Each structure stands twice: as C-alpha cells, then as structure tokens.
Amino acid sequence: MTEEQLKSNTIDNPELKTNGAVGYSSIDTFLKRVKEKNPGEIEFFEAVKEVIDSVWELLEKHPRYLHTNILERLTEPERVIMFRVPWTDDQGHVHINRGYRVEFNSAIGPYKGGLRFHPSVNLDILKFLAFEQTFKNSLTTLPIGGAKGGADFDPKGKSDSEVMRFCQSFMTELYRYIGPETDIPAGDIGVGRREIGYLFGQYKRLSNEFNGVMTGKSAESGGSLLRPEATGYGLVYFVSEMLQAQNQNLEGQTITISGSGNVAQFAAEKSIHLGGKVVSLSDSDGAIYDPEGLDEEKLAFVKHLKNEKRGRIREYAQKYDVTYLENQTPWNISCDIALPCATENEIGEQDAIALVENGCRCVAEGANKPCQPKAVQVFLENGLLFGPGKAANAGGVAVSQLEMAQNSMHTQWSRSEVDTRLQEIMRNIHSKCITHGEAGGNINYIKGANIAGFIKVADAMLQQGLV
Numbered sequence: 458m459t460e461e462q463l464k465s466n467t468i469d470n471p472e473l474k475t476n477g478a479v480g481y482s483s484i485d486t487f488l489k490r491v492k493e494k495n496p497g498e499i500e501f502f503e504a505v506k507e508v509i510d511s512v513w514e515l516l517e518k519h520p521r522y523l524h525t526n527i528l529e530r531l532t533e534p535e536r537v538i539m540f541r542v543p544w545t546d547d548q549g550h551v552h553i554n555r556g557y558r559v560e561f562n563s564a565i566g567p568y569k570g571g572l573r574f575h576p577s578v579n580l581d582i583l584k585f586l587a588f589e590q591t592f593k594n595s596l597t598t599l600p601i602g603g604a605k606g607g608a609d610f611d612p613k614g615k616s617d618s619e620v621m622r623f624c625q626s627f628m629t630e631l632y633r634y635i636g637p638e639t640d641i642p643a644g645d646i647g648v649g650r651r652e653i654g655y656l657f658g659q660y661k662r663l664s665n666e667f668n669g670v671m672t673g674k675s676a677e678s679g680g681s682l683l684r685p686e687a688t689g690y691g692l693v694y695f696v697s698e699m700l701q702a703q704n705q706n707l708e709g710q711t712i713t714i715s716g717s718g719n720v721a722q723f724a725a726e727k728s729i730h731l732g733g734k735v736v737s738l739s740d741s742d743g744a745i746y747d748p749e750g751l752d753e754e755k756l757a758f759v760k761h762l763k764n765e766k767r768g769r770i771r772e773y774a775q776k777y778d779v780t781y782l783e784n785q786t787p788w789n790i791s792c793d794i795a796l797p798c799a800t801e802n803e804i805g806e807q808d809a810i811a812l813v814e815n816g817c818r819c820v821a822e823g824a825n826k827p828c829q830p831k832a833v834q835v836f837l838e839n840g841l842l843f844g845p846g847k848a849a850n851a852g853g854v855a856v857s858q859l860e861m862a863q864n865s866m867h868t869q870w871s872r873s874e875v876d877t878r879l880q881e882i883m884r885n886i887h888s889k890c891i892t893h894g895e896a897g898g899n900i901n902y903i904k905g906a907n908i909a910g911f912i913k914v915a916d917a918m919l920q921q922g923l924v
C-alpha cells in the first residue's frame with residue numbers, strides 16, 4: 458500500500474465522514490435508520506438497540522467512532538449466505554429446508570459461532586445471534602469474530618439416518634464458505650454431538666482435510682475435553698463471581714433452571730458441585746419442580762433421557778414423582794437464583810415480577826437473550842444482579858476457541874488444563890464488566906459487557922481501514 462492509500466484508510470481522512478455519520482446526532486436517528494434498513498427484524502433490532510444504548514455515551518466522548526460511521530458498519534453483516542437444503546426422509550419423500558450462515562464481523566478474528574437447527578430459525582434470529590456473538594467473542598479476549606448459522610430443520614422426531622442425510626446436504630453447500638482460518642461453526646439449539654459429527658464427517662470428505670473447521674467435536678474426532686460442559690460450567694463460574702463481588706456464594710442457594718439441553722444440564726451439574734440446590738428444568742412442553750433438588754443420579758437420568766433417548770422432561774416427573782407443570786416455565790417457583798438456559802424471550806415482564814416477588818436475587822442468562830427488555834428493566838429497577846448472556850454464557854465459545862488452538866497445534870489438553878483456562882476467562886469477563894459497568898456503587902453488567910465488547914471490535918475495525 459502506498460503512503461497515500463494508507464492515509465486514505467485512516468480515521469483522520471475527512472472523506473470517511475459520510476453524510477450518514479453526521480446525521481446520527483442522536484440514538485433515535487440512528488435506531489430509526491436501523492429499523493428502516495432491516496424491516497420486520499424485531500430480534501435483531503432489539504439486540505442492536507441494547508448495545509447502542511450502552512455505548513452511546515462512550516461514542517460522544519470519542520467522536521472518532523461517530524465520524525467514521527462505525528455504528529452503521531458494525532450493524533451491517535459482512536456477508537449473509539442463504540441456501541437450499543434438499544434431503545429425503547426414510548420413506549423417500551423429498552424435503553427442502555433453508556440454510557443460512559451470517560458472517561457478521563471478522564475484525565478481531567475468523568468468523569465464529571454456532572449452528573442452530575430449529576423450525577423457528579430465520580434471518581432475523583440469526584442476525585441477532587451473530588451480532589450478539591460478535592461482542593461475546595470480543596469479551597472472551599480471544600481472537601474470534603462473530604457469526605451464526607443454521608436451518609429451519611427440526612431434528613425432533615427424525616431418525617439418525619434422516620439427521621445424517623440432512624447434515625450432509627447442509628454441509629455440501631456450507632463447506633465452500635468455511636475453513637479453519639475463515640469461519641468455524643459449532644453447535645447451538647438442535648445441534649449437538651451427533652449433528653457436529655455428521656457435519657464434520659461430510660466437510661472432511663468434501664475437502665479431504667482433517668482440521669479444526671468445526672468445534673464441539675467429540676474427543677475421538679479431535680474435540681476439546683470440557684467443550685460439552687463449557688457453557689453451563691462457565692455460566693455458574695460467572696454467577697459465582699457475581700456473588701463473590703457481594704460477599705456471597707452458591708452454597709445452599711435455591712436455583713431454578715429452564716431448558717434441559719446442553720447448557721441446562723451442565724449449569725445444573727456445576728451448581729450442584731458448588732453446593733446449590735437445583736429445583737427445576739424444562740423443555741418446550743413444560744417444567745418439572747423437584748423441591749428436594751437434583752442430585753448426580755437424577756442428573757444422569759436427565760442426560761440419558763435427553764441425549765440418548767431423546768425423550769421429554771415430563772418423564773422425570775413420572776420417575777421421581779414430582780410436580781410437572783405442563784406448558785409452563787419455571788419462573789413462578791420460589792428461588793434465590795434463576796438461570797434461563799432454553800431460548801430467547803422466555804422471561805417476560807410478568808415472569809420477572811413473579812421472580813422478584815418470590816425472592817429471586819440474581820438472574821444470569823445461559824441462553825442468548827432469554828429475558829425480554831421489559832423483564833430486564835424489572836430486574837434492574839428491583840436491584841437484582843443481572844448477568845447478560847454475552848458475558849454469562851461466553852464460556853462455550855471460549856472453549857471452542859481453545860479447541861481451535863489445540864487443533865492447530867495437533868494436540869489435546871487435559872480436562873483440568875481446559876477448566877483452569879475457562880475459569881480464568883470467566884473471571885476476566887467479570888472484571889471487564891465491573892471496569893466498564895460500575896455506576897454509583899452498583900454494577901450494570903449489561904453496560905459493562907457491551908462497552909468492553911464494543912471497544913476491541915471498533916478499534917480493530919478502525920485500524921483495518923474502510924473494509
């Protein structure tokens with residue numbers, strides 16, 4: 458690059474002061490523009506709004522971000538890939554699903570984020586998740602950009618061979634866009650060990666390479682030890698940090714958890730290890746309430762039920778003779794700590810009020826944005842400790858990056874080595890939230906997480922010029 462070209466790429470070049478940037482003299486004008494550009498994308502808009510609300514004050518203090526129109530650049534995905542996924546069921550019938558990969562931001566590293574297989578998957582949901590992932594990945598301090606993908610395919614009720622054919626067809630299109638230094642998918646809702654195995658197998662066959670293109674692989678196929686546990690364990694490590702900052706700990710605390718998949722299972726496991734009493738789990742049909750609390754044996758039953766038998770959580774209530782709350786969530790159960798670990802928007806304003814009235818003092822998001830904005834407002838107004846997903850559930854993607862590192866070095870670390878690193882990462886994320894979120898003796902973890910995540914990505918974007 459010539460001296461002149463370099464100069465034209467710097468933040469001081471007045472030509473980079475676009476009309477748009479000058480126009481964003483308030484949050485409202487900017488958000489109006491986001492809404493107009495992304496019609497009907499409610500989840501994406503809410504995710505953008507939360508980040509912009511948190512960082513606006515910082516932008517006003519550092520006009521270089523505004524003058525270079527960093528907000529508009531940050532809210533536009535670098536690339537969106539959308540493709541047809543044809544497959545046949547066991548009866549030979551042809552089905553067509555829609556596949557996606559949203560490669561949102563690569564300023565601080567290759568695109569990284571999970572794949573979700575669920576009938577509710579659409580572009581809005583994936584843009585919201587990929588946008589969130591960009592800041593979450595930044596917070597981990599590791600060099601990974603943000604992405605998300607998936608399909609509106611429902612693995613529920615499908616045979617293993619149907620799931621395999623779907624995964625093979627999905628990867629036959631996706632493989633040309635990903636790579637161990639380009640874009641590294643992993644699991645999310647509906648994509649677990651089985652699906653990752655089939656996806657990785659097809660990638661390997663097409664590319665003729667065994668590499669770290671996917672994370673969440675089983676240990677035999679090159680996966681990191683502790684990756685299955687990482688999101689749930691990391692969540693509980695984060696909660697322990699939040700409690701420790703208030704001179705409290707998990708011992709003897711009553712904990713409600715929603716979901717019964719990957720994140721919920723290991724959040725429950727670590728909570729039990731640290732002396733907490735986990736009294737609920739759920740799935741999309743209902744919740745169980747076990748006032749005695751789960752123990753190792755009951756948790757082993759849940760893991761077998763969900764991961765091998767692929768059954769429903771109501772079977773737990775039948776086996777252990779406890780209450781089954783059909784078509785309900787666990788948010789009316791009295792607790793000290795609530796860990797939503799199922800899906801977005803699962804805690805509304807009324808649920809939040811019920812939690813507060815029943816004595817809950819801490820909510821931390823294992824899922825991505827399970828708490829609606831009005832619910833979050835209720836928590837903050839009532840002085841609850843609130844850990845937002847992009848900080849609290851970052852342990853999963855962090856250990857994914859440790860898997861990438863191990864794959865590129867052709868090695869495998871021990872479980873305790875990975876666990877030590879995970880604990881340190883969660884501690885660091887917590888301190889960053891405090892550094893940027895402390896206000897008048899209270900800690901606003903949302904603000905802290907958003908500002909810390911934003912600064913690294915925005916600065917890297919400025920350094921790399923207008924690309």
Ligand code: NDP
Binds near residue numbers: 739
């Ligand atoms: P799983 O597919 O393993 O489990 C999902 C659980 O949530 C199941 O119990 C499922 O019930 C329930 N669920 C899903 N959709 C709904 C819905 N619409 N209404 C009610 N319940 C629902 O997924 P994960 O545990 O991996 O993911 C859970 C959450 O954690 C998601 O928000 C995901 O984005 C987030 N996350 C996951 C990470 C990971 O490493 N896996 C990392 C960080 C965040 P059912 O079986 O009935 O569908």
Ligand code: 2IT
Binds near residue numbers: 851854855
């Ligand atoms: O939401 C998330 O952080 C994940 N689903 C994990 C992503 C990853 O790349 O491990």
